[in-house]
Amino acid sequence: MTPSNAPATATEDRLYVLTGTCPSVLGSVELVTGFLFQRRCYVTELQTFDDTEGKQFYIRAEFRPMDDIDIEVVRNEFAEAASRYDMTWQIRDSRRPTRCLIMVSKYDHCLQDLLHRYQTGHLNIDIAAIVSNHPDLQGLAAWHGIPYYHLPISAETKARQEAQVWHLIEQTGAELVVLARYMQVLSEDMCSKLHGKAINIHHSLLPGFKGARPYHQAWEKGVKLVGATAHYVSEDLDEGPIISQGVEAVDHSFTPEKLANKGRDIERLTLAKAVKLHSEHRVFLTGNRTVVFAGHN
Amino acid sequence: MTPSNAPATATEDRLYVLTGTCPSVLGSVELVTGFLFQRRCYVTELQTFDDTEGKQFYIRAEFRPMDDIDIEVVRNEFAEAASRYDMTWQIRDSRRPTRCLIMVSKYDHCLQDLLHRYQTGHLNIDIAAIVSNHPDLQGLAAWHGIPYYHLPISAETKARQEAQVWHLIEQTGAELVVLARYMQVLSEDMCSKLHGKAINIHHSLLPGFKGARPYHQAWEKGVKLVGATAHYVSEDLDEGPIISQGVEAVDHSFTPEKLANKGRDIERLTLAKAVKLHSEHRVFLTGNRTVVFAGHN
Amino acid sequence: MTPSNAPATATEDRLYVLTGTCPSVLGSVELVTGFLFQRRCYVTELQTFDDTEGKQFYIRAEFRPMDDIDIEVVRNEFAEAASRYDMTWQIRDSRRPTRCLIMVSKYDHCLQDLLHRYQTGHLNIDIAAIVSNHPDLQGLAAWHGIPYYHLPISAETKARQEAQVWHLIEQTGAELVVLARYMQVLSEDMCSKLHGKAINIHHSLLPGFKGARPYHQAWEKGVKLVGATAHYVSEDLDEGPIISQGVEAVDHSFTPEKLANKGRDIERLTLAKAVKLHSEHRVFLTGNRTVVFAGHN
Amino acid sequence: MTPSNAPATATEDRLYVLTGTCPSVLGSVELVTGFLFQRRCYVTELQTFDDTEGKQFYIRAEFRPMDDIDIEVVRNEFAEAASRYDMTWQIRDSRRPTRCLIMVSKYDHCLQDLLHRYQTGHLNIDIAAIVSNHPDLQGLAAWHGIPYYHLPISAETKARQEAQVWHLIEQTGAELVVLARYMQVLSEDMCSKLHGKAINIHHSLLPGFKGARPYHQAWEKGVKLVGATAHYVSEDLDEGPIISQGVEAVDHSFTPEKLANKGRDIERLTLAKAVKLHSEHRVFLTGNRTVVFAGHN
Known part of the structure; x- marks a missing residue:
């Protein structure tokens, strides 16, 4: 030697x-x-x-x-x-970008942030498609030259819509699905198929305020911190293995609306961080926990 | 004019x-x-x-x-x-110290911190007495020359013990009761008497992990942040109006024991901050919320 | 009453x-x-x-x-x-936007950030013109529909170029000049005319590394923190009254290039914060210091 | 295999x-x-x-x-x-404590902090002796049962005093000298002997305000951040290889006295962090830089 x-x-x-x-x-x-x-x-x-x-x-x-x-x-x-x-x-x-499919509803703050980081080379990903249950963000996708699939969903059509999404994932060869404020609950079957391959952003730390209007709940409790959690999607809604969390200080002067604004900022950053860690192969999923080897940037 | x-x-x-x-x-x-x-x-x-x-x-x-x-x-x-x-x-x-009664069980980290800040003049308080359901911290109190009352408690003696505590509060003229990791639930009557006059430290952000061994729960969830909450005592256990919250980043390498250590650090700082704010008359209690006018130090 | x-x-x-x-x-x-x-x-x-x-x-x-x-x-x-x-x-x-003229050279990170916040309504400003001593960022300005003035500068033409800039300021009615990585030193006369009305971003905390290649200097010193300073322009180069400062932790693994990247992130945020504070009339300039009444957002 | x-x-x-x-x-x-x-x-x-x-x-x-x-x-x-x-x-x-000799003058905040962490087991060190050029902190040392050597110093006696200090270092087998606000400049010879074995705390980030009354200088500049730097002692006064740095936000309401108070808080934490990293053998000294493998606590 x-x-x-x-x-x-x-x-x-x-x-x-x-x-x-x-x-x-x-x-x-x-x-x-x-x-x-x-x-x-x-x-x-x-x-x-x-x-x-x-x-x-x-x-x-x-x-x-x-x-x-x-x-x-x-x-x-x-x-x-x-x-x-x-x-x-x-x-x-290490240099090959991770192929992603992004799912959104109407909120664009997380999508905007991902697109910006993607374009400026801060995220080593390749966005194969954007899927939404609403048509609202079509223009944004078009501007970035990314195919946009408007796949509406209702209680009746849920199974069929998810089949369409799954078909798209297979067709595009997407390795990662990013739920960038996609306001629909995935079926158990879909969660199971996407195990370890789908990241969601949750508008709170975990455990957090459950149910509707979390920022109103936070306001009513008079919280002094607000946060967000990015996690792998699991059958247990909003309770999948945590990849990253963000938090910021607030005070009494934050109305529910200001809390939501601050919350959206944290959501953007926390989701982007999770996607970055995942795409650099720094996250190990182990049961309900993750091991995350942080990088330096 | x-x-x-x-x-x-x-x-x-x-x-x-x-x-x-x-x-x-x-x-x-x-x-x-x-x-x-x-x-x-x-x-x-x-x-x-x-x-x-x-x-x-x-x-x-x-x-x-x-x-x-x-x-x-x-x-x-x-x-x-x-x-x-x-x-x-x-x-x-503004210069008169707030007269306090501190309640503890066996953990000494919060008490130690309060005593240190009190002695070095960082907290404008006057500690009239320390009350505990255990004898363990008697020596620490003695060393600081502060009267220590060992008032054990059991299901049967709870009412009597609380009466003793209340008597002490009245006798010492305490304006503020600080629950510095006092591991007993106060009765509804006691909470009501102490409305706006008792501060508790909770080992989690709110909403947080309920029940026993919160740091084990946090470990099982693989949290990337841990926090603590100081709040006014209310009848709704661990859910009173929030005065201050602290948080720090952790990662997968934190065992439940390391999480608890980190948590205790945050508890110390968060409780001391709340006591400081209260003793400087910077906290308004309004329903289930607080308005806190931060100071500069 | x-x-x-x-x-x-x-x-x-x-x-x-x-x-x-x-x-x-x-x-x-x-x-x-x-x-x-x-x-x-x-x-x-x-x-x-x-x-x-x-x-x-x-x-x-x-x-x-x-x-x-x-x-x-x-x-x-x-x-x-x-x-x-x-x-x-x-x-x-309070609602009227502050009329700005932005000056840049070749780096676009600060300009991009200001344009983004301006467009999304996070900055209550109105960008009347972008002035540069280089043509590089013309396309970016065009895309945002903002007039771009390419005014090259050399030792010989400096006085004339500054006269052109001043003319533009008067013509557009700009109330604030933002030096968003404008790599030229303003003349004493120009500094004096812009007293309290021009904000610069400095690639370091103050006092900081003087002279060329500050991030190489920082690397050689093995700093564990890097920062940036936004300040009013004064005759004393890079030493005007500080409005805001930002800082982030780094470690030994940051090469000069990575330090510069991190530094640019901090520059963006710190300059945007200063422009926001100024445009909300929260900054008082008093001698070589400022009084800044922070807002809540 | x-x-x-x-x-x-x-x-x-x-x-x-x-x-x-x-x-x-x-x-x-x-x-x-x-x-x-x-x-x-x-x-x-x-x-x-x-x-x-x-x-x-x-x-x-x-x-x-x-x-x-x-x-x-x-x-x-x-x-x-x-x-x-x-x-x-x-x-x-890994379990053997690092044998330390601490040098102080009159300020006790750093010494107090080190003693507290030493006693509570947060620092794996063994304090062999405390040396001071003043008698003031003798009582504190006595209370902790640590030998205190009052070795006054003047221009004339400097060489002899340093010889006494060096003798103590050899006699006690001290592996690390901690300058916990020791307000004397070590001679070149002493610096050279202590290369990589002495840690100093500097009341500023580096580069920082040079000369007397740094917090007054900081106040006059209206800084929005104050910091401190712990570094190995080198012949280049206050400019040795950096081990850790701390920083906190301040505003216009901080008088020089309040800045100094805040600064002392940062000094305490930053020095303690450096001593911890060194005593866990996490710091490599390489030229004028360090490589620091952070631990998790």
């Missing part, structure tokens, strides 16, 4: 990210770092978490191959090593 | 604070400022809030009399003026 | 803001509040500051006339009262 | 921390993780940083030996492996 020569000689334009989780045992780190070393892959970023409560290990490694290797071969080789540790893992091209 | 000469000539050592609230009508500000001007009282700090939802007006004015006046006479004169506006008000000596 | 009936009957659509400052003397508050009461103007927001160091008093009052009065008459009447207290003051229509 | 059995069987009471830095080359991670795996050491926490500017790699690994090994043997073995990568490293007992 003598030091090979450094990243200067690496193939600068290729960057992969390996994420994995397995039971906490001696060797779990070495499984990954030893493997990458043997394949002459230079580790540029490494994060691990050893969950002492759940006795589960998590790892995320960004790496750059020194040689011109075939990543499929690497995947196959790693599969064998990982199976001995019972590791669930993925190796992804 | 010619300008009198300035605060330089004022009686520097006297400072009062007038707090008042009345329906929103033309003249509500002038009621206070005009009155103070006529009595040659120099306004050093002034805050108002016009609640457009509740159509209620709030004012807080700190003032220094230019002349050697009798504050009782001022109070009597203002009473007459205020009655025409239906104003509820108080004029207090 | 009997309470008149309340804001419900007020002329809802008219709102004014009175700002004033005078030496600290008994009656300075009453000067304003008494006057407004006599003219049947309902005070909706009131802030005062008594500067004990400089013995100077500051007041800001938003008010709504109950009757259909002529604001010019009000101004004339107040002028007489104010003169007795040596008060410098203004009464402005 | 088959998975051994998990941390459950590990010797729970032993925990070590390996810190190392070497040029960025392929294999630098594996050097550490491979070595620990071979010695059956379970990695409980792992952080790395690849400095692309300086082409330098940093690693910190906490580990628990599965077997009853001799750590001296481990050190010797690792020395050989590390030398091939030019790695500078240390393996320390």
Whole structure:
């Protein structure tokens, strides 16, 4: 084992990210770092978490191959090593944008924010389509040159509408569905199909004010903080695994309307943060919790 | 109306604070400022809030009399003026410490913090007594030279214990009761007697995790923020009018124990902030809400 | 003095803001509040500051006339009262947007942010023109339908270019000049003409890293915080009276490039905040300092 | 390579921390993780940083030996492996407190804070002695049972006083010197001897207000933020490598005295944070910068 020569000689334009989780045992780190070393892959970023409560290990490694290797071969080789540790893992091209489908209703603040970050390169995503149960935001989508599907929904048509949405997801190859203030409850079946692949923004911290007009409820309680929660969609409405939360101070002078305005600001930022973390493969979903390896930006 | 000469000539050592609230009508500000001007009282700090939802007006004015006046006479004169506006008000000596009785169980973090701020002059309070249903913190009280009353409680003795506490409150002339992690629920009668005069610290934002072991619940939900709420005690347990709230970011690496540690830090700061605001007469209790005129420190 | 009936009957659509400052003397508050009461103007927001160091008093009052009065008459009447207290003051229509001229070079992040807030109604301004010493941002201006003046500058043409800018300011009636990353130093004469009417954004806290490449300097020092400062332009370059400052945590992993990115984010927010405060008439310029009455949003 | 059995069987009471830095080359991670795996050491926490500017790699690994090994043997073995990568490293007992000597003058706020955290177990340090050029804080030291050395200093006695301090450092085996508002400049010789082993707290962000009465200078500039910087002592006074920085918002109502109070609060927290990071072996000193692997508490 003598030091090979450094990243200067690496193939600068290729960057992969390996994420994995397995039971906490001696060797779990070495499984990954030893493997990458043997394949002459230079580790540029490494994060691990050893969950002492759940006795589960998590790892995320960004790496750059020194040689011109075939990543499929690497995947196959790693599969064998990982199976001995019972590791669930993925190796992804770090530069490839995550393909998204965004669902909205009438509010545009979250959509506007996502579009802005997408266009300015702050989010490594690719927006395949925007779906709404209302026609209102069609113009905005058109302006950004993104296909807009107006799929109205009612109690009677819910099953059919969801089938249409699902068809679109398959057709566009969307890897992530972002509910950017989509004011409809997904069916249990849809939630189940989208497990770990759909992010929702909730207008409150969790646990929060349930039911209608949450900002009026917050006003009535005279809260001194308001917040929002981005989470994976689960069958348990508004109670899925939390990815990110935001909060800001308010005072008595905030009317319900001002609270809602402030809340929308927090929603925008919190949802964008969750989408960013997910698209950088920094989020592990584990039961009703997440492990999130924060990045630096 | 010619300008009198300035605060330089004022009686520097006297400072009062007038707090008042009345329906929103033309003249509500002038009621206070005009009155103070006529009595040659120099306004050093002034805050108002016009609640457009509740159509209620709030004012807080700190003032220094230019002349050697009798504050009782001022109070009597203002009473007459205020009655025409239906104003509820108080004029207090700004420098007089608020007399407190602190109730604790076994946790000492909030008590320690209050004692430290009290001793270093950061809280303008006077701690008349510490009451606990456990003997554990007796030594701490003794070290600070503060009378400690160990009043155990059980389902059978609850009424009698509360009577003892109430007797102590009356005997010491305590104006404020601080529940600094007192792990007992006060009776409805006691809550009612202490309306607006007792502050509790709740180990969560509101609405929060109900029931036992809130930090374990928070851990199970994988929260990314934890917080605490200081509020006036009301019959509705842990749901009284909020005075202050604190929050901090956490991540997946926080075990329930680490969450609880972080939570205790927030509890300390949030309770101390509420006690400070109350003792500086900056909090108006109005129904289930508060109006809080923040100070600068 | 009997309470008149309340804001419900007020002329809802008219709102004014009175700002004033005078030496600290008994009656300075009453000067304003008494006057407004006599003219049947309902005070909706009131802030005062008594500067004990400089013995100077500051007041800001938003008010709504109950009757259909002529604001010019009000101004004339107040002028007489104010003169007795040596008060410098203004009464402005609170709803009228502040007319701005924005100056930029090549960086667009601050301009983009201002345009976005302007369009979504978050800034009560009116952008009369954009001036740049480069042609780069012409398209952006065109897209927003705002006149763009490309006025190149060199050592030789500086005086003439500034004369053109000044002409534009006069011609457009601009009340505020915003230097949104305008990378030129204004002449002493121009600074003097724009005293209190031009806001600059500085890429650092003050005192900060002087000279070229401040983010490289920050990186070399290994700072753990980066910030930005918005200030009124003064002859003392980058050292004018501070209106707002922003700051964020960074760590060792921030390269100079990442520091600059983070810095640009802070610049955007800090400049927008300063423009908002100024346009809401919340900033008093006093020597080399400012008094800023924060709003709630 | 088959998975051994998990941390459950590990010797729970032993925990070590390996810190190392070497040029960025392929294999630098594996050097550490491979070595620990071979010695059956379970990695409980792992952080790395690849400095692309300086082409330098940093690693910190906490580990628990599965077997009853001799750590001296481990050190010797690792020395050989590390030398091939030019790695500078240390393996320390994670549980052993860092032996400190604290230097103060008259201000007690930082000392009080350190003593409080030390006593409540929040800082894994051991305070061997307190040194001051004034007698004022003797009582405080006595109360905590810590030896207090009053070593006055003047221009004439400076060399001799520093010799006494150095003698104390050697005698007590102090590994870290904390300048907790010690208002004397250390000589170049002393700075050089204490390179990387002395932490100072500076009453400002860096670059900051130089010279006397910094809070008066801050007041005169009308700053909207105040901060403090904890850094390693270097010959360049107040300009050593930064470990932590703190900041808080202020406004026009902060007199120089209030600014100083707020500043002292920030100083306390910022210094305590730096001492904590250092004592947990989370800080790498590299030229005029630091790499700091944050912990979670």
